[in-house]
């Protein structure tokens with residue numbers, strides 16, 4: 092017989108029905124009247140089901156001692172109306188089986204209220220806590236909402252490679268993938284015959300230097316320029332050594348790419364995307380989000396509803412710089428036209444000045460990637476970043492440069508060798524079209540959705556500098 096999920100029991104099981112509930116004990120309370128009360132959680136929802144255990148059940152004295160916080164149990168019982176407030180029903184046990192004990196002297200989650208730092212070292216157990224159970228369900232609902240948004244609009248889900256040899260954007264961020272014997276190379280035993288470079292990648296697995304992808308965009312463009320609107324949704328790797336609360340070395344990114352879109356269309360899609368997925372998760376995970384609102388970030392629900400209900404503000408980078416210069420704020424990093432915006436600047440705009448999400452456009456070309464379309468002013472490019480309160484940048488996007496010759500000169504300006512991008516350039520030689528796209532960071536979106544302060548608590552197994560323990 093398949094088990095009954097706690098979510099279903101709490102929501103719809105009728106009093107009088109028999110259920111088979113299985114899960115992990117959160118708390119046990121023994122009362123004087125010869126009863127025990129167990130709070131059992133199986134992860135199917137935020138709530139626990141209360142199980143009332145009669146001390147007269149066979150063997151009670153023996154097995155009740157084995158039931159401690161963290162123990163796994165199987166309960167056969169009857170659904171009854173709950174006299175307590177806050178819950179519709181509870182389960183009166185007819186049969187209790189202890190599947191696995193959890194020694195209270197050593198079980199790491201015996202007590203409540205551990206720090207997030209401590210829990211990160213217990214990545215194998217933290218999903219059993221309220222916070223990380225809720226995070227897992229919200230993450231799942233968010234991914235589902237993301238797919239639904241694009242599928243409803245006829246986008247094709249394409250899979251771009253994880254191992255890549257097209258070293259797009261800054262090489263410093265690339266994790267190298269190799270089968271060369273690094274220890275041997277380091278000790279002087281050459282894997283190669285080259286004299287200028289110590290390593291000859293012709294001898295490496297792929298016959299050339301390879302790495303983990305920092306973005307699926309360039310390959311997504313191939314498909315956008317063939318089958319229409321597409322999106323990628325997969326893991327992305329960046330070896331940037333930034334120990335911040337907003338950066339991971341491995342994170343998930345959603346990257347739609349649309350032919351025949353210009354920047355305005357791109358912004359419209361990005362805005363509608365962010366507002367729709369937030370709305371969907373608000374509808375689907377009310378209990379989990381109520382918990383985050385109560386325990387993590389008291390403005391959470393209010394701010395999420397505000398985002399759903401209001402249009403984003405749109406302005407140019409140049410206008411934003413003027414606002415920041417006039418703000419009278421002292422920033423850690425001073426602002427001037429031509430510098431990249433830091434999180435503190437992005438947060439000032441969204442939290443203090445506009446108090447809602449902002450889309451900034453037309454950034455200086457020297458701080459943006461080679462593939463962004465150049466404006467006629469020859470100073471700025473058709474870039475757009477979506478900035479949100481509490482986090483800053485959540486989306487980076489642009490209209491792509493579709494003019495072959497301009498793209499070549501931009502590559503040269505950025506110190507890239509156009510020959511390395513021959514296939515990307517051919518997309519502009521054969522049937523080029525205007526197109527645009529953006530990238531949304533999944534874990535930053537989860538920070539926004541849950542109010543969790545550190546991005547390392549928004550992914551099951553965080554990877555960051557010196558951190559890859561599970």
Ligand code: ATP
Nearest residue numbers: 329337338339342344484485486487530531532535
């Ligand atoms: P930032 O300036 O904040 O480091 P970026 O400009 O390098 O970000 P993009 O290359 O534009 O980021 O990537 C698109 C989106 O991917 C970002 O808006 C963000 O949501 C997410 N993202 C980028 N880098 C990381 C990272 N290291 N960890 C988690 N999410 C990231």
Ligand code: MN
Nearest residue numbers: 476484486487
């Ligand atoms: Mn960006």
